[in-house]
Amino acid sequence: MSEVKQTAHINPKGEEIAETVLLPGDPLRAKFIADTFLEDVTQFNTVRNMFGYTGTYKGKRISVMGSGMGMPSMGIYSWELIHVFGVKNLIRIGSCGALQDDLNLYDIIIGMGASSNSNYVSQYHLPGHYAPIASYSLLEKAKQVADAKGYPVHVGNILSSDTFYNADKEANDKWRGMGILGIEMEAAALYMNAAEAGVNALCILTVSDHIYKQEETTSDERETSFTKMMEIALDLAE
Numbered sequence: 001m002s003e004v005k006q007t008a009h010i011n012p013k014g015e016e017i018a019e020t021v022l023l024p025g026d027p028l029r030a031k032f033i034a035d036t037f038l039e040d041v042t043q044f045n046t047v048r049n050m051f052g053y054t055g056t057y058k059g060k061r062i063s064v065m066g067s068g069m070g071m072p073s074m075g076i077y078s079w080e081l082i083h084v085f086g087v088k089n090l091i092r093i094g095s096c097g098a099l100q101d102d103l104n105l106y107d108i109i110i111g112m113g114a115s116s117n118s119n120y121v122s123q124y125h126l127p128g129h130y131a132p133i134a135s136y137s138l139l140e141k142a143k144q145v146a147d148a149k150g151y152p153v154h155v156g157n158i159l160s161s162d163t164f165y166n167a168d169k170e171a172n173d174k175w176r177g178m179g180i181l182g183i184e185m186e187a188a189a190l191y192m193n194a195a196e197a198g199v200n201a202l203c204i205l206t207v208s209d210h211i212y213k214q215e216e217t218t219s220d221e222r223e224t225s226f227t228k229m230m231e232i233a234l235d236l237a238e
């Protein structure tokens with residue numbers, strides 16, 4: 001009899017998880033993607049309402065699951081997906097706050113690197129400063145898919161922050177001055193977990209708010225309207 005895999009946070013009850021998993025922070029964005037884009041869908045996780053689904057997109061198997069907000073949550077889900085369920089390609093699809101003037105609401109950013117103010121890296125006891133980066137193969141493919149669809153993307157460095165509300169009022173200006181495109185809260189942990197395990201990770205973001213232009217989208221829009229980013233990520237299924 002084959003072993004039925006489960007963890008404290010993911011209990012597929014025998015349902016499959018594909019080798020490529022899309023990871024929005026919001027589990028309801030995961031449900032929207034499954035409902036809107038996938039065929040032959042099964043639900044593989046409901047633990048903590050962190051919904052996970054597997055289906056097919058253009059005939060290829062792919063899964064989508066919420067990661068929750070912040071690096072501890074992403075750290076747990078991505079670690080278990082990699083080490084317990086054998087996932088090889090982990091693609092975060094998130095929202096972010098834009099820092100640069102040439103960015104607007106709904107623009108798409110691909111995180112080539114993920115700078116961070118988090119201490120997540122300290123667990124590796126490295127003798128220096130680690131630079132969390134995307135998988136080049138996923139990044140290159142995502143850019144090619146976006147180009148073919150005619151969807152403009154900005155590729156560069158993003159910030160994975162431990163804070164959404166930051167008491168340091170100068171922090172944004174400093175990161176902006178270093179060319180950081182946008183702020184989100186999970187990519188650096190995902191990139192580090194993937195690097196340590198030798199698997200592929202990528203973070204694609206849609207600008208949900210602009211920190212300097214004082215513009216923002218609604219929670220409903222963040223759940224259901226970032227479809228161009230979703231389409232790019234879905235095309236990365238192998």
Ligand SMILES: O=P(O)(O)O[C@H]1O[C@H](CO)[C@@H](O)[C@H]1O
Nearest residue numbers: 024025026069094095184185
């Ligand atoms: O829209 P998601 O994917 O959750 O991403 C961003 O939104 C949340 C904060 O509102 C954080 O998780 C941040 O990374």
Ligand SMILES: O=c1cc[nH]c(=O)[nH]1
Nearest residue numbers: 095096097183184185
């Ligand atoms: O982490 C996030 C996500 C969206 N907007 C922000 O300002 N920060």
